Structures are given as C-alpha cells and as structure tokens.
Amino acid sequence: MKEFEFVVTDPQGIHARPAGLLVKEAKKFESNISVFKGARKGDLKKIFTVMALGVKQGESIKVQVEGADEEQAASAVEAFLKENF
Amino acid sequence: MLTLKGKSVFSGISIGPLALFHRNTISTAVRPIESVEVELARFQKAREEAMSQLKDLYVKAVDKVGEEQAAVFEVHQMMLDDDDYVEGIETRIRDERMNAEAAVDQTAQELAEMFRSMEDAYMQARAADVLDISRRVEQQLSGGPGIDFSNYDQVIIAADDLAPSETLQLDTDKILGFVTSAGSTNSHTAILARTLGIAAVVSTGTQLHNDVDGMMAVIDGTTGDVYINPDEETLALMKKKQKEEELRLTALEQVRGVPTVTKDGKKINLFANIGNPGNLPQVLANDAEGIGLFRSEFLYLESSNYPTEDQQFEAYKQAAEALEGKTVVIRTLDIGADKKVDYFDLDPEENPAMGMRAIRICLSRVDLFKTQLRALLRASAFGKIAIMFPMIISVWEVQQSKKILDEVRRELDAKGIAYDKDMEVGIMVETPAAAVMSEELAKEVDFFSIGSNDLTQYTLAIDRQQTKLDTFFDPHHPAVLKLIQMTIENGHKAGIWVGICGELGADLTLTETFLRMGVDELSVSPPSVLPLREKVRSLDLSK
Numbered sequence: 230m231k232e233f234e235f236v237v238t239d240p241q242g243i244h245a246r247p248a249g250l251l252v253k254e255a256k257k258f259e260s261n262i263s264v265f266k267g268a269r270k271g272d273l274k275k276i277f278t279v280m281a282l283g284v285k286q287g288e289s290i291k292v293q294v295e296g297a298d299e300e301q302a303a304s305a306v307e308a309f310l311k312e313n314f
Numbered sequence: 315m316l317t318l319k320g321k322s323v324f325s326g327i328s329i330g331p332l333a334l335f336h337r338n339t340i341s342t343a344v345r346p347i348e349s350v351e352v353e354l355a356r357f358q359k360a361r362e363e364a365m366s367q368l369k370d371l372y373v374k375a376v377d378k379v380g381e382e383q384a385a386v387f388e389v390h391q392m393m394l395d396d397d398d399y400v401e402g403i404e405t406r407i408r409d410e411r412m413n414a415e416a417a418v419d420q421t422a423q424e425l426a427e428m429f430r431s432m433e434d435a436y437m438q439a440r441a442a443d444v445l446d447i448s449r450r451v452e453q454q455l456s457g458g459p460g461i462d463f464s465n466y467d468q469v470i471i472a473a474d475d476l477a478p479s480e481t482l483q484l485d486t487d488k489i490l491g492f493v494t495s496a497g498s499t500n501s502h503t504a505i506l507a508r509t510l511g512i513a514a515v516v517s518t519g520t521q522l523h524n525d526v527d528g529m530m531a532v533i534d535g536t537t538g539d540v541y542i543n544p545d546e547e548t549l550a551l552m553k554k555k556q557k558e559e560e561l562r563l564t565a566l567e568q569v570r571g572v573p574t575v576t577k578d579g580k581k582i583n584l585f586a587n588i589g590n591p592g593n594l595p596q597v598l599a600n601d602a603e604g605i606g607l608f609r610s611e612f613l614y615l616e617s618s619n620y621p622t623e624d625q626q627f628e629a630y631k632q633a634a635e636a637l638e639g640k641t642v643v644i645r646t647l648d649i650g651a652d653k654k655v656d657y658f659d660l661d662p663e664e665n666p667a668m669g670m671r672a673i674r675i676c677l678s679r680v681d682l683f684k685t686q687l688r689a690l691l692r693a694s695a696f697g698k699i700a701i702m703f704p705m706i707i708s709v710w711e712v713q714q715s716k717k718i719l720d721e722v723r724r725e726l727d728a729k730g731i732a733y734d735k736d737m738e739v740g741i742m743v744e745t746p747a748a749a750v751m752s753e754e755l756a757k758e759v760d761f762f763s764i765g766s767n768d769l770t771q772y773t774l775a776i777d778r779q780q781t782k783l784d785t786f787f788d789p790h791h792p793a794v795l796k797l798i799q800m801t802i803e804n805g806h807k808a809g810i811w812v813g814i815c816g817e818l819g820a821d822l823t824l825t826e827t828f829l830r831m832g833v834d835e836l837s838v839s840p841p842s843v844l845p846l847r848e849k850v851r852s853l854d855l856s857k
Contacts, residue, residue, distance in 0.1 A: 235656070236654055236655075236656035238615050238654065238655060238656070241436070242434075244436060244437075246385040246386075246388065246389050248389075249385075249388060249389045249392040252392055253392065272397075274397070275396055275397050275398050276389070276392045276393055276396050277393070277396050277398050277399060277425060277428075278398065280429075280437065280440065281428060281429075281432070283432050283433060283434060283437050285434070286653075286654070287653070287654035287666075289656075311618050
C-alpha cells in the first residue's frame with residue numbers, strides 16, 4: 230500500500246471540474262484509491278464522494294493507493310494534485 | 315405593476331417582454347413495472363442517450379462560451395458515469411421493483427440533498443447539476459427531447475431556476491435578461507450572465523406563472539429589483555436609468571489619463587492592487603497611477619517548493635519595468651492564516667488568523683526572508699519599487715525587519731550589485747495594535763498602507779468568511795474608521811504618506827470621508843480605478 234498527504238492550495242479547493250479531472254486520472258489505474266479528509270473517506274474514482282468531502286484551500290487530504298499498479302498510481306495522482314490543486 | 319426583489323448577478327438594466335420558461339414535463343411518479351430487466355435496460359439506454367447528448371453539448375458550448383464555461387458538461391458526463399449514482403438507481407429498480415423514472419428521480423433527490431447540506435455555497439449550488447443530469451435521463455425515459463429552447467428571442471426569461479444545460483441551450487445573443495425565483499449567485503446561470511454581460515436577478519422568491527407570459531418587464535441589475543407590467547412612470551424612470559448606465563460607462567472613459575484630483579485641488583495617488591504579474595495588463599488598461607499592493611504570495615502559492623531568489627527577482631523586475639518608473643509597492647510574503655503552503659511545514663493551528671503568518675514567519679525564518687529581500691532590492695534597480703511588511707503589531711518587529719534589510723543591503727554592496735538606495739520601506743497597518751501604535755511606528759518607516767480587510771476583522775473580532783455573522787458585521791464600523799483616522803493623523807505628524815489598500819478603499823460611499831481624513835493614496839482592484847477617479851473628481855472638500 231502507498232500513502233501520501235497533500236495540502237490543497239487552490240483557492241477554490243477541490244471543486245467540480247478539477248474533481249472530475251482528478252477522478253478521470255484515478256480511473257486510469259487498477260488500484261483502489263481512497264481519499265481521506267480527517268475521519269471521512271471517499272473513493273477517488275467516484276466524483277460524488279470526492280465532491281462530498283468538500284475539500285477547501287488549506288485543508289490536508291490523505292490518499293491511499295492499494296493494488297497491482299499502486300506505485301505508478303500513487304505517483305501519478307500525487308503529481309496531478311500538485312499540478313492542479 | 316408587480317415588484318420583485320432578488321439578488322443581482324450582473325448590474326445591467328434590461329427592458330423587454332417576459333417569456334416564461336417552459337420545461338418539458340416529465341412524470342417521475344412510482345408506477346408498477348413489468349419486469350426488472352426491462353426497467354434496467356430502459357435506464358441504461360436513456361443514460362447512454364443522455365451521455366451522447368452531453369458530448370455534443372460540450373462541443374457546442376466550447377464554441378459558444380469557451381472551454382472553461384463548457385466544462386460543466388464534462389463534469390455532467392462524469393456524474394452520469396459515477397458508480398454510486400448508477401448503483402443507486404439500479405438498486406432501486408432491482409430491490410424495490412421501481413420504475414426507472416422514479417428510481418432516477420429519487421436517487422437524484424438524495425444526492426442533491428447531500429450537496430444542499432454542505433457548508434459552502436458553491437457546493438450547495440451543485441445540487442442543480444445532479445438534478446440537471448437526472449432530468450436529462452428522465453427526458454429520455456419519457457420519449458426524448460421536447461421544446462427547442464433556442465426559439466426564445468428578444469425576451470426576458472422567467473424561470474424557477476435554470477439548469478446549466480438549459481441556460482446554454484438558449485440563444486444567449488437574443489436573450490435580454492434572466493429572472494429566477496430560486497437559484498444562487500453561484501449558479502451557472504449567474505456565472506454565465508456575468509460572462510456574457512446580461513442583466514440577471516436570481517432568488518426573487520416569487521414563482522411566476524403563465525399569466526405573466528408576454529408582459530413587459532424591467533430588470534434593474536443595479537438594485538436587484540424586477541418590475542413586471544411596470545407603470546408608465548417606472549418604465550420612463552428605468553429607461554432613463556438604462557441610458558444613464560450606458561452614459562456612465564462612456565463617462566468613465568473621460569477620466570482616463572487625467573489626474574485624480576478633487577474640484578478644490580486635493581490630489582491623491584490612485585493605485586491598483588494585484589496578485590501576480592499576469593494582472594499587469596489590467597493595471598495599465600485601467601489607467602492606475604501605480605501599484606499600491608503587489609501581493610508576493612503568489613510566488614509561494616503557485617510553487618511546490620520555495621521560489622528561488624532569481625524566480626522572485628524576475629517577477630518583481632517585470633512589474634517594476636511594466637510600470638515605467640511609477641511606484642510599485644510590494645508586500646513581503648503573507649503566508650499563513652487562509653493562505654497555506656505545504657512545503658512551509660507550518661504546524662496546524664487552532665486559530666490560524668492569529669497564528670504563525672506573514673512577518674512572524676519572516677522573523678522566525680530569517681533565511682527565507684533574506685532571499686525575498688535580496689530579490690526585491692535587486693529588482694529595485696529597474697524601476698520604483700517600495701516594500702512593505704505585513705501584520706505588524708510592534709515597533710520591535712519593524713526595527714528587526716529593517717535591520718535584516720540593512721544586512722542584505724550590505725551583502726549586495728559587498729558584491730557590487732546595484733539596487734535603489736532610496737527605496738521606500740513601509741508597513742501594513744492591519745492590526746488594531748499597529749493603528750494604536752501608529753505614532754511610534756511612523757517614526758520608523760516611509761509610509762503606511764492600511765489593510766482595511768484584516769483591520770476590520772481584527773478590530774471587530776469577526777471572521778470575514780463567516781456569512782452567518784453578516785448581521786453583526788458593519789463594514790463601516792466607527793471603531794475601524796476611528797483607527798483609520800488616527801493612523802492617517804499620526805502618519806502625517808511624522809511626515810509620511812498614508813494609503814488604504816483594502817476593500818474599503820474602493821467603497822465610493824467612503825471616498826469623501828477618507829479624503830477629509832487626509833488620505834494620500836488609495837489602492838483598489840484594477841476595475842475600480844476609473845470609477846474611483848470619477849468619484850474623487852466629483853468631490854469638493856471646501857464645501
């Protein structure tokens with residue numbers, strides 16, 4: 230299992246469109262990808278659960294990746310987050 | 315005449331006949347089904363159909379309003395493809411033997427409710443997206459598309475709320491305005507109206523019915539008022555106002571290139587606030603006389619590691635050169651509070667607005683501070699840069715900051731690197747402490763810039779982001795105005811200039827008050843520059 234944390238710096242937080250792109254990125258991989266905000270958990274492949282976390286600027290999220298391609302998935306998702314949020 | 319009051323999203327005025335927005339009616343009632351398989355297949359077919367419509371719509375919308383606004387249709391496709399959404403519907407069909415229409419509707423309502431219960435207004439408004447995609451599927455289930463929305467021509471559209479896809483299917487060149495009984499200023503309709511510059515009032519709270527169809531109406535986007543079937547007097551008044559609004563825009567052009575001076579000869583510097591070098595064209599296009607607040611945080615926020623001295627130098631130099639010798643006041647980094655950067659490794663705080671931010675970080679991490687100061691000093695050789703320190707509460711902090719600045723100057727001298735020896739150094743007055751201590755602080759610096767946003771928040775102990783506190787929040791609170799007056803007086807006593815760079819600076823109802831207090835500079839967002847200059851030029855302080 231791979232795990233990393235990320236602090237959102239985008240002033241709008243993770244809002245609709247980028248959330249969609251994030252989900253699109255996550256779906257490229259076979260691994261299960263979960264996202265945590267505090268105690269709340271979402272599935273990074275499901276746009277509604279990602280949006281429901283309501284991640285705002287300055288908040289920290291934790292991403293957990295588990296599966297055959299976890300190595301690539303984790304680094305791709307982390308790079309995507311850094312680029313876009 | 316019927317008068318409605320709502321929230322304006324674009325301040326134009328439009329006059330024309332009302333057209334009630336007719337949505338194709340769909341029944342989502344629960345009814346007995348033949349077989350689960352049939353309903354599942356109906357749903358899948360409708361979903362695929364809806365999906366392909368969205369793909370077409372996206373392409374059309376990109377053409378019409380650009381990629382950014384069109385992105386909503388991409389998001390809609392992902393929502394329609396979401397496992398929870400699809401499973402929610404299929405489970406209802408399978409386990410409750412529900413017809414597809416009802417299953418879609420109930421799943422949509424449940425998800426919409428989830429969004430409505432979220433804290434921030436933007437997310438709450440996303441409930442409309444869920445209902446929109448579901449309506450699209452329901453439409454397919456009930457036999458395909460109906461009314462062609464593009465037939466509306468030279469009318470003001472009246473609706474309960476418009477779904478994003480509905481708004482984009484309207485031929486917006488032919489629409490005079492929108493009035494909706496529900497909806498928020500964050501809705502797609504609102505955003506679109508602003509982008510296209512169409513008068514729009516949302517959230518009037520009054521549902522309009524067929525009987526108003528075709529009636530004359532006026533939308534006053536400057537107040538949020540809507541007049542239906544206006545009497546002659548109102549109509550004449552609004553026609554006049556519409557003309558004035560057009561004239562106002564032309565009048566603003568008249569104050570371009572002229573000094574910001576009152577009728578009795580009091581001249582002030584009218585500067586602009588910017589967040590990054592990308593805003594420089596706006597500064598010039600709006601004829602600002604300088605930059606009164608260049609927030610340097612963007613360099614840190616847009617980067618995934620500490621920006622190097624050279625990266626910073628380039629950005630500051632670019633601003634200094636673009637302004638061709640006009641003042642560029644650059645604020646040293648104001649990270650912390652609501653502006654967080656992960657590589658700073660700041661500890662989580664209970665109360666970040668009162669925590670490790672701005673000058674407190676700089677004085678705790680001198681190397682970081684010195685890198686920025688070096689970049690600023692080097693850039694000062696290319697124009698007229700001034701620097702200011704944020705979040706000051708004591709004389710000690712200013713002395714300490716100046717001491718570090720002096721060290722950097724000596725380092726540059728030793729290396730023979732050029733910088734502006736007369737560069738002005740000032741502070742933000744944005745804490746009550748700084749305002750109260752302004753007499754002592756004035757002796758240490760070349761200018762004060764009053765940050766009215768934080769000064770208000772700290773003086774009133776009201777969080778600006780908390781809309782629930784609006785009842786208690788008075789942006790013109792006398793305590794804040796007194797602190798501003800005191801700061802200006804103490805600055806002048808020491809012979810330094812005093813400006814205001816927060817939102818209050820652009821508040822035209824306070825311009826006269828500030829000028830009477832003797833303010834020397836106002837710095838506002840670029841679009842506010844010309845209206846403010848016009849205001850200043852209309853004032854006569856001798857009266």
